[in-house]
Every structure is written in structure tokens, then in C-alpha cells.
Amino acid sequence: MKITFCCTDIKPGPWIEDLRAALPDAEVSVWQPGDPQADYALVWAPPQQFMDEQPGLKAMFNMGAGVDGLLRLKLPAGVPVVRIEDAGMAVQMAEYVCHAVIRHFRELDVYEEDMARGAWTFRKPRVRSDFPVGVMGLGVLGQRVAQALAHFEFPVHGWSRSPRQQGGVTTYSGAQGLEEFLGASRVLVNLLPLTDETRDILNARTFSQLQAGAYVINVARGAHLVEQDLLDQIDAGHVAGATLDVFRTEPLPADHAFRRHPRIRLTPHASARTLHHDCLAQITGKIAALERGEALTGVVEGARGY
Amino acid sequence: MKITFCCTDIKPGPWIEDLRAALPDAEVSVWQPGDPQADYALVWAPPQQFMDEQPGLKAMFNMGAGVDGLLRLKLPAGVPVVRIEDAGMAVQMAEYVCHAVIRHFRELDVYEEDMARGAWTFRKPRVRSDFPVGVMGLGVLGQRVAQALAHFEFPVHGWSRSPRQQGGVTTYSGAQGLEEFLGASRVLVNLLPLTDETRDILNARTFSQLQAGAYVINVARGAHLVEQDLLDQIDAGHVAGATLDVFRTEPLPADHAFRRHPRIRLTPHASARTLHHDCLAQITGKIAALERGEALTGVVEGARGY
Numbered sequence A, B: 001m002k003i004t005f006c007c008t009d010i011k012p013g014p015w016i017e018d019l020r021a022a023l024p025d026a027e028v029s030v031w032q033p034g035d036p037q038a039d040y041a042l043v044w045a046p047p048q049q050f051m052d053e054q055p056g057l058k059a060m061f062n063m064g065a066g067v068d069g070l071l072r073l074k075l076p077a078g079v080p081v082v083r084i085e086d087a088g089m090a091v092q093m094a095e096y097v098c099h100a101v102i103r104h105f106r107e108l109d110v111y112e113e114d115m116a117r118g119a120w121t122f123r124k125p126r127v128r129s130d131f132p133v134g135v136m137g138l139g140v141l142g143q144r145v146a147q148a149l150a151h152f153e154f155p156v157h158g159w160s161r162s163p164r165q166q167g168g169v170t171t172y173s174g175a176q177g178l179e180e181f182l183g184a185s186r187v188l189v190n191l192l193p194l195t196d197e198t199r200d201i202l203n204a205r206t207f208s209q210l211q212a213g214a215y216v217i218n219v220a221r222g223a224h225l226v227e228q229d230l231l232d233q234i235d236a237g238h239v240a241g242a243t244l245d246v247f248r249t250e251p252l253p254a255d256h257a258f259r260r261h262p263r264i265r266l267t268p269h270a271s272a273r274t275l276h277h278d279c280l281a282q283i284t285g286k287i288a289a290l291e292r293g294e295a296l297t298g299v300v301e302g303a304r305g306y
Helices: A012-022 A048-053 A089-105 A108-116 A140-151 A174-183 A204-209 A227-236 A276-291 B012-022 B048-053 B089-105 B108-116 B140-151 B174-183 B204-209 B227-236 B276-291
Strands: A002-007 A027-030 A040-044 A059-062 A081-083 A133-136 A156-160 A169-173 A187-190 A214-218 A239-244 A264-266 B002-007 B027-030 B040-044 B059-062 B081-083 B133-136 B156-160 B169-173 B187-190 B214-218 B239-244 B264-266
Touching: A002 A012, A012 A027, A012 A276, A040 A276, A059 A276, A089 A108, A089 A140, A089 A187, A089 A214, A089 A239, A089 B089, A108 B264, A133 A140, A133 A174, A140 A156, A140 B140, A156 A174, A169 A174, A174 A204, A204 A227, A227 A239, A264 B108, B002 B012, B012 B027, B012 B276, B040 B276, B059 B276, B089 B108, B089 B140, B089 B187, B089 B214, B089 B239, B133 B140, B133 B174, B140 B156, B156 B174, B169 B174, B174 B204, B204 B227, B227 B239
Parallel strands: A002 A027, A002 A040, A040 A059, A059 A081, A133 A156, A133 A187, A156 A169, A187 A214, A214 A239, A239 A264, B002 B027, B002 B040, B040 B059, B059 B081, B133 B156, B133 B187, B156 B169, B187 B214, B214 B239, B239 B264
Antiparallel strands: none
């Protein structure tokens, strides 16, 4: 069995080594133009040439949850694209989002600033029922985030393309359910896949439909958010602030208006990192399943884009 | 039925009004020296004179979880002291502690500082198994905190005076179990009641028994912590930092070494506030149960001090 590794921005060394250890019978190498046909590929933002030269793959493993980068290419027909389904990312996403929600809800920044300047002052405790959280996207990550927010007793609303049920979450779906979902939400968490339908979905209109004093958390893709609309809504006072992990241009330009904005908290696309060992176990497990002729979960449906 | 209200630092107005609304047959008033004997009392840091003048109470409700302030007084014999068991405090404590643990574990402050100065840099993701969390005290609050940490898949250890079992938590008990518990923990969360046995329990010796790169979260009482020992252990590098909500002197003096310390995060005893409506419902429910002759939960055992 031949496995090839073609990943931009990921150091190949540890992956090659660990794939060889996990699958001692496989030939594992870093892809080079002109290489012979491989059976399986691990890819992240590969070039079109890779796709053109590897039409006979049994499967291609995308080294992350979002496959929007891959689907911009012309893919070889009939090669299943398999995305990382969790690999430790869901719990990281739950951590990141809960941290941001709790920090805002509990006004922890205000308390810390007070303490740093020598004060000792209380604020009237906020009431949890005044801070319903809306989660857009109820895939593996969205479900896990919604579950974690419900664990802290926040009212949780969820919105997805097609109808879904989840315990402890009030769900809405489709274009016709969006306005009601937004009206029920004060904190908005975006975990949608990026598709033509969801691009720019965080815009002036959606923000205006959120409850007053809204808070926006974007942990999906930068292209979901119309950045100037967020800045305008914060200036107008309808949106109280935002926590952003993803941006239209990454790395975020050093002089971008989001940097040092007093109401916007930033991280560098670090909300859920692909964890080496979890990811490796998932990929080698799926290769073994394919070799046994079993069906896989996590295969991307090209038409939907996720 | 006569109910008296004797609480330092709590505005009586809303309590009196809401008690009257909830128990329309009761006479409710703010305690004054020389008042006639009441049936029930709501107290927070009352004077000794109150205790001396109200020996015939059927029960005394302490308006918080910690009764250490009350037990320093000479209490009338045979009057049950009932503490607030939850009243929305457990979920607040879970929020506060999880926020602090996630912030430290995920290095979110480092990322935010990087982003504010125009950078876009990644750190090697920390591994969850390297950050076992030890929760001292497994009462209502400690159990809820341990459960929330387990929800985020941290290895959780719990230590209590007498043996306890909790799903997802490795438990230890008594003086003989303390060293093993500390050695299994890297992040230490203190939720113990303050008693003669637990005073100063967070000291140079306990810190030195924690795993290297330890992190300390004190949300119980300031007198649990030997403050200089914490500063010394941070200087020595064995303890990486701390999140502190309680202090030996409250309000924390404006010139205290903890203020503006780069590795210590502070809040003003705000980790779990007594929420008016939850607390009121609990007290009125318990008065009704007592009037029906039923047994109560939350009655403090004076000899143990909690």
C-alpha cells in the first residue's frame, strides 16, 4: 500500500514517521510532482497538480474539519474525500466557545480591570435567561458546543440547513427558520461550513435580528463574516462585542481594524487545532476499514460542500 | 410567623418585599436590637447581640454557602443553622473555574497578546493529559466543578475529608490521601470549607507536592492560602500562576502584591454570587418544610464547621 502526504503548512516529519509505525506494511512518502500513483493521500491545501496526477486514489484524507479549500480545486472523479470528524477538535471548540461566553456573561474582563487598578467593586449579577446562545451549524462541532453551553444552563438555540433534534437545544432550520432563531439569540456562535449559501451570512441584516446587546463568536471561516458590518454594529451599540478566531484574510493584517479593538477578542485560527495523535488514529483506522471493504463516516458530499 | 432579616452588606429592601410576597401570612422585618423573638432569621455576618437576643429561633438561614463567619460567634443552643446549598451558585462556580482552567490550558492570554501586537503565531498545542486537575472539597460546589471539568475531558482528581465517590473523578480522602492527590494534580482548585483543619492548607508544602508547572485556583476562602508562599512558588517557577477570587483581607488592599502581578488573575470574591430569586425560593421552601415538620438538608453540623 502506498500513502502520500501533500500538506501545505504542516511539517511532514512526524506524520511520515508515525504513519510508518502505525502501518508498517505501507510505503509512506511526501508527495513530489511525477510520483507514481498512491492508494491513499493525506492532504491540506494541495496544489491542482496533485489532483491531476493522482486520479486513482482510493481515498483522500483532508487534515481538518473544513474542506472548503479542497473543494475549490478540480478533484479526480470518484475519489472519496474524507474529512477529520473530531480528532480532539470538538472538545477544543467547546472549550473555546464556553470560555468566550462565560467571560462575556460574567463580565470577567471588567472585574479584572477593576482589580488591576486597585478597586473592589461588584456589578449586579447578570441573569442567565437574558443570555440565550444561538449556535449556527449542528454538525459534530456545533452539537458538542451546544451540549457544553447547555451544561452551564444557558438557554441554547441551534440552527442548521436541514432539521435536526438535540436534547436541551431548541432547533430551527432552513432559510425560513433563520429569523426566528436569530430573534431568540443574544450570543451568536458560528460553526457553519463555508458554502455559497453561508458565505457572508454574518452581516448587518443578521446582526440586526439578534437580541439587543448581542455578542458574536466566529469560529468557522472568515468569509462567513462581513467584517465592516460587525464594526458598524458595535459602533451603533446593538452588538456589545465579539470573539473572532477566523478572518477573511489570514494571517490577519497587522493594521486591521480588529487588532486592538477594545470590544473584539482575537486568536489566530487556534480555536480547534488538529491534534496529531487523535488525527493519526482516525486516519489509520479509516484506511484499515477501507481495506476491509467497510463504509466510512466523514465522507464529504461534493454537492453540499461539507 | 415572624421572620427577621439581619444581614451585613446586603440591602434589605428587595428581600423584605419578596419575602412578604412569598409568605403573605408572615410578619417580616429588619432586625433591630430589642426586637421581640422571631421564628426564623435570614443572617449574614450578624452581630453577637443578635444571637444573644434571639435564642428561640426555629432556624437561622445563612445567606451563602460558607458559614465560617457565623461559627465564630456564640450561637444560641439548639437553633439549626441552614446554609444556602446551591441557589445558582454551583453552576457559577463551575463557570468560573472552567473559564480559568481553559484560559490557562489553552494559553489564550498569550494568543491575545500576540494578536494585539500584530503577530500571528502558533504554539504547540498542550496535551490534556498533561493537565490533570485536582479539586479539593467535594461538597455541592466541588462536585459540580469536578463534573464540569470532566465534561471538557480533563483528568479530574478529587480530595475530601471523608471518602466520596463521583463518576469520572479519581477520589482521595483524609490526611493520608492528600500527598497522593497533590502529586496527581497539576491544576489545583480549592473549594474546601474553612475550618481549623483547612486553614493555611494552600502553603509551600502543598504547592511543592503538585506537579511542576502547577496552577492554583482559590475560590473558597482567603484564609486557606498562605499568600507569601504562593508568591514564592511563582518566583521559583514551580507554580506557573494563579486565579484568585478570595483573600485573607477583603477588600484586597489596593497596594497588595497580588494586584497587577503578571501571573495572577484576580476577581473580587465574585466567583459565585448569591442570586436573589434562587436563594429566596430555597429559603421560603425550607420554611414551609419546617412548618410541615419535615427534615431539612443543608443544616450545618457545628462540630465539623460546615
